[in-house]
Amino acid sequence: xxxxxxxxxxxVGKSIRRQEDPRLITGTATYVDDIKMPGMHHACILRxxxxxxxxxxxNVQPALALPGVVAVFTGADIGSVGPVPCGASLPGLRIxxxxxxxxxxxxxxxxxVAVAVATDRYVAADALDLIEVEYDPxxxxxxxxxxxxxxxxxxxxEWTDNIAFTYHQExxxxxxxxxxxxxxxxxxIISQRLIPTAMETRGVVADYHGAEKSLNLYSSxxxxxxxxxxxxxxxxxxxxxxxVVTPEVGGGFGSKLNVYAExxxxxxxxxxxxxxxxxxxxRRENFxxxxxxxxxxxxxxxxxxxxxxxxxxxxxxxxxxGAYHQLLTPAIPTLSVLMMPGLYKFRNISADIIGVFxxxxxxxxxxxxxxxxxxxxxxxxxxxxAAELHMDxxxxxxxxxxxxxxxxxxxxxxxxxxxGNYAEPLKKALDIVxxxxxxxxxxxxxxxxxxxxxxxxxxxxICAFGPSPATPAGGWESATVKIEPSGKVTVMTxxxxxxxxxxxxxxxxAADELGVALDDIMVVHGxxxxxxxxxxxxxxxxxAVGGPALYYALQDLKKKIVKFGEVLLESDDVSFxxxxxxxxxxxxTVSLAQVAGASYRAMKLPPNTEPGLVAxxxxxxxxxxxxxxxxxxxxxxxxxxxxxRLVRYVAVDDCGNIINPLxxxxxxxxxxxxxxxxALYEQAVYDENGQLITGELMDYALPKATMVPWIESSxxxxxSPVNPLGVKGVGEAGTIGASPAIVNSVVDALxxxxxxxxxxxxxxxxxxxxxxxxxxx
Amino acid sequence: MTRKIxxxxxxxxxxxxxxxxxxxxxxxxxxAGFTGPHIGCETSICGACTVALDGKAVKSCxxxxxxxxxxxxxxxxxxxSNGDLHPVQEAxxxxxxxxxxxxxxxxxxxxxxxxxxxxxxTEDEIRHGLEGNLCRCTxxxxxxNAVKEAAAKAGA
Numbered sequence: 001x002x003x004x005x006x007x008x009x010x011x012v013g014k015s016i017r018r019q020e021d022p023r024l025i026t027g028t029a030t031y032v033d034d035i036k037m038p039g040m041h042h043a044c045i046l047r048x049x050x051x052x053x054x055x056x057x058x059n060v061q062p063a064l065a066l067p068g069v070v071a072v073f074t075g076a077d078i079g080s081v082g083p084v085p086c087g088a089s090l091p092g093l094r095i096x097x098x099x100x101x102x103x104x105x106x107x108x109x110x111x112x113v114a115v116a117v118a119t120d121r122y123v124a125a126d127a128l129d130l131i132e133v134e135y136d137p138x139x140x141x142x143x144x145x146x147x148x149x150x151x152x153x154x155x156x157x158e159w160t161d162n163i164a165f166t167y168h169q170e171x172x173x174x175x176x177x178x179x180x181x182x183x184x185x186x187x188x189i190i191s192q193r194l195i196p197t198a199m200e201t202r203g204v205v206a207d208y209h210g211a212e213k214s215l216n217l218y219s220s221x222x223x224x225x226x227x228x229x230x231x232x233x234x235x236x237x238x239x240x241x242x243x244v245v246t247p248e249v250g251g252g253f254g255s256k257l258n259v260y261a262e263x264x265x266x267x268x269x270x271x272x273x274x275x276x277x278x279x280x281x282x283r284r285e286n287f288x289x290x291x292x293x294x295x296x297x298x299x300x301x302x303x304x305x306x307x308x309x310x311x312x313x314x315x316x317x318x319x320x321x322g323a324y325h326q327l328l329t330p331a332i333p334t335l336s337v338l339m340m341p342g343l344y345k346f347r348n349i350s351a352d353i354i355g356v357f358x359x360x361x362x363x364x365x366x367x368x369x370x371x372x373x374x375x376x377x378x379x380x381x382x383x384x385x386a387a388e389l390h391m392d393x394x395x396x397x398x399x400x401x402x403x404x405x406x407x408x409x410x411x412x413x414x415x416x417x418x419x420g421n422y423a424e425p426l427k428k429a430l431d432i433v434x435x436x437x438x439x440x441x442x443x444x445x446x447x448x449x450x451x452x453x454x455x456x457x458x459x460x461x462i463c464a465f466g467p468s469p470a471t472p473a474g475g476w477e478s479a480t481v482k483i484e485p486s487g488k489v490t491v492m493t494x495x496x497x498x499x500x501x502x503x504x505x506x507x508x509x510a511a512d513e514l515g516v517a518l519d520d521i522m523v524v525h526g527x528x529x530x531x532x533x534x535x536x537x538x539x540x541x542x543x544a545v546g547g548p549a550l551y552y553a554l555q556d557l558k559k560k561i562v563k564f565g566e567v568l569l570e571s572d573d574v575s576f577x578x579x580x581x582x583x584x585x586x587x588x589t590v591s592l593a594q595v596a597g598a599s600y601r602a603m604k605l606p607p608n609t610e611p612g613l614v615a616x617x618x619x620x621x622x623x624x625x626x627x628x629x630x631x632x633x634x635x636x637x638x639x640x641x642x643x644x645r646l647v648r649y650v651a652v653d654d655c656g657n658i659i660n661p662l663x664x665x666x667x668x669x670x671x672x673x674x675x676x677x678x679a680l681y682e683q684a685v686y687d688e689n690g691q692l693i694t695g696e697l698m699d700y701a702l703p704k705a706t707m708v709p710w711i712e713s714s715x716x717x718x719x720s721p722v723n724p725l726g727v728k729g730v731g732e733a734g735t736i737g738a739s740p741a742i743v744n745s746v747v748d749a750l751x752x753x754x755x756x757x758x759x760x761x762x763x764x765x766x767x768x769x770x771x772x773x774x775x776x777x
Numbered sequence: 778m779t780r781k782i783x784x785x786x787x788x789x790x791x792x793x794x795x796x797x798x799x800x801x802x803x804x805x806x807x808x809a810g811f812t813g814p815h816i817g818c819e820t821s822i823c824g825a826c827t828v829a830l831d832g833k834a835v836k837s838c839x840x841x842x843x844x845x846x847x848x849x850x851x852x853x854x855x856x857x858s859n860g861d862l863h864p865v866q867e868a869x870x871x872x873x874x875x876x877x878x879x880x881x882x883x884x885x886x887x888x889x890x891x892x893x894x895x896x897x898x899t900e901d902e903i904r905h906g907l908e909g910n911l912c913r914c915t916x917x918x919x920x921x922n923a924v925k926e927a928a929a930k931a932g933a
């Protein structure tokens with residue numbers, strides 16, 4: 001239950017209901033599709049029905065003849081518009097040219113081929129039916145392992161092996177560790193393709209002003225400033241004449257951490273027709289054309305001693321890239337490699353990534369982005385090792401954790417873990433579930449013929465992206481704080497919240513620092529014409545990187561407030577607290593509003609001080625932050641139907657200091673349910689011809705309210721030393737912890753049948769077949 | 778070819794010439810100007826477009842505007858009265874029952890109907906009652922809490 005705040009008190013650490021909610025619960029918020037402009041036209045996009053084909057001809061004349069249609073553009077019309085950008089760089093990376101509309105070939109189902117522009121949305125859709133395209137379909141390949149086989153269809157004819165890149169990383173002496181191991185366990189583990197499915201699909205409104213050569217672009221994105229830089233390049237516009245606005249954004253989960261063809265395409269259309277134009281993605285388009293996540297086939301080997309001490313970890317990672325690179329596509333599996341040691345003292349690591357082109361929509365960052373895959377891998381391997389050694393999986397983890405006296409800890413993959421007490425959340429979770437009692441209950445269940453399982457996952461994650469040298473586009477974040485002449489406070493953040501709640505948490509931080517009421521603060525974001533350059537919201541970075549930027553801007557401002565206070569109070573001994581300056585000698589005070597008014601009137605300025613109360617801070621983090629935690633799942637499998645029922649879900653997460661517990665719980669719940677979706681229900685299915693079988697919400701099993709258990713969420717608190725707030729980030733933690741805990745519990749339930757591994761999603765059919773086969777996969 | 782429809786939306790009369798194929802959600806959003814209900818799937822799965830039609834929750838993406846002729850529509854914009862939030866709206870706010878807010882208008886309309894039919898639902902009944910509305914952000918737990926709070930306040 002939230003507290004309603006009416007007076008200045010310490011707000012950081014309290015469960016405060018959100019500042020952004022009144023507009024959202026009354027239906028008065030403005031999402032992209034809610035924007036209407038005089039003269040606005042509507043665009044619909046014709047997309048390839050084939051996974052691979054040559055385009056023999058396109059005839060747009062019948063569409064142009066339809067009343068209401070003002071233009072149809074194809075790849076032949078787009079001239080010098082630049083390619084959809086790939087922001088990742090790896091040695092030897094093959095980057096296929098990625099035109100905003102197909103030129104002579106299509107490479108995946110949904111590939112944009114033409115755009116119809118009309119005065120009415122329905123007419124634009126009708127026009128698509130009238131565009132005549134002759135295709136010569138060619139063989140396609142949708143499975144990344146099949147794409148690697150000799151003789152497989154080449155996704156891009158110029159690269160017949162379908163390999164976009166290979167990448168090797170190792171640390172320590174992996175060969176030696178495996179040679180000296182007493183036990184080696186191997187497993188092939190799949191992290192299936194997923195469809196991010198933000199409830200709001202993507203959408204763009206473009207509004208070109210020819211006389212000024214300026215373009216306003218309204219887009220549902222997580223990265224307004226980066227989009228501005230990149231789309232300006234694509235369109236050949238001066239960056240300062242492109243304004244990107246992110247109105248309300250209805251969820252992203254990484255799928256809007258991107259620059260897509262449609263942003264530049266709508267800019268191009270508006271420039272050509274001289275009118276505003278709107279494109280709203282349908283759900284089918286969203287499934288076909290917005291990035292997918294995951295898409296790994298992983299081959300793991302773990303080396304250990306008989307006493308359970310882990311020695312080494314090897315990984316061959318086959319990444320399904322899809323047909324193109326979107327913004328970060330090739331970089332995502334490298335994050336898996338960075339985090340493959342998890343929370344354990346693996347000193348010897350070897351990883352090989354093979355990035356494979358397929359005739360599918362590109363994969364890219366989806367909640368967790370490489371880290372859920374890594375955690376699923378190492379946590380499955382720890383359970384496989386425990387089973388091999390007949391050890392308790394909790395005990396195996398406890399003896400291999402990095403010790404709390406070893407921080408900062410340098411990993412074999414080159415990271416420096418900031419702080420941690422990895423045993424604490426596991427011990428707390430074991431206490432909450434009453435682990436030993438549970439194991440007894442499990443024995444009784446087994447005796448009664450029931451299949452009950454207990455699954456543990458202890459995850460670590462890299463977030464708060466991140467130091468700039470480790471990121472493709474800068475890892476800092478920015479904040480501006482303005483105290484207006486009335487004393488009201490405006491915070492402008494370079495992050496781009498879209499549901500996370502920083503309009504509230506950042507107001508909490510500012511309220512405490514300035515001693516003003518929450519309602520006196522307005523947090524502004526997502527408009528490049530208003531807000532200073534920023535990086536955006538992704539990778540659990542908004543509070544952990546944007547928060548410190550705000551904190552330091554506030555410190556700069558407080559110094560200036562004191563200077564003006566000294567002038568007004570005619571004293572050189574003034575301090576600022578609780579929203580007022582006080583003379584420490586006389587006790588006389590002036591309010592923040594008085595100080596602010598005086599600073600703008602500027603009748604008398606302090607020495608070497610500019611008028612006004614504005615401060616901007618760009619904060620460069622010295623390191624990432626590394627949250628961690630332990631999730632325990634109790635499950636029961638129906639022997640007759642293969643149905644998995646989650647009896648308990650216990651999450652103990654450590655995200656450092658907590659600014660708003662209510663919002664952190666919301667992030668954990670939502671994250672867990674997305675991980676649970678992967679574990680039990682979700683899978684993007686392409687058939688052998690590259691047709692997307694799960695092309696609608698009717699075919700893609702998104703968790704519903706009835707499909708998820710009550711989540712028992714609690715925390716341990718290990719502040720991060722990386723930033724002054726001690727925060728670590730929590731957006732992705734739940735997703736990262738969930739899938740291995742669930743799968744480990746189901747494997748545990750079926751272990752009596754000889755089952756040692758199951759790949760996700762754990763559909764009843766898959767589980768039932770395993771039971772029927774007596775555990776043989 | 779168009780047809781004239783006359784209906785009540787949030788207590789006020791509306792009358793327009795519409796194409797017979799126009800969906801009710803498009804009429805509400807683009808003709809009548811009520812952009813609170815959202816379009817999330819176009820296939821009746823997600824429930825973001827949920828409105829009340831003659832008091833019953835319907836998915837307005839799966840109805841034609843002409844089918845609403847002569848009827849009474851309530852959208853999320855009409856739920857608060859005289860500036861006072863509906864108890865379900867207030868409970869969603871208090872319990873952090875929303876994050877990105879896109880599913881929220883439909884979710885609140887569905888929760889409102891659920892409580893009208895069953896003022897004291899169990900957790901299972903709440904989850905079942907909201908099965909036609911998808912949320913990708915919250916994991917549903919805070920939504921369940923919000924419905925519980927609204928039920929408790931109505932019963933108090």
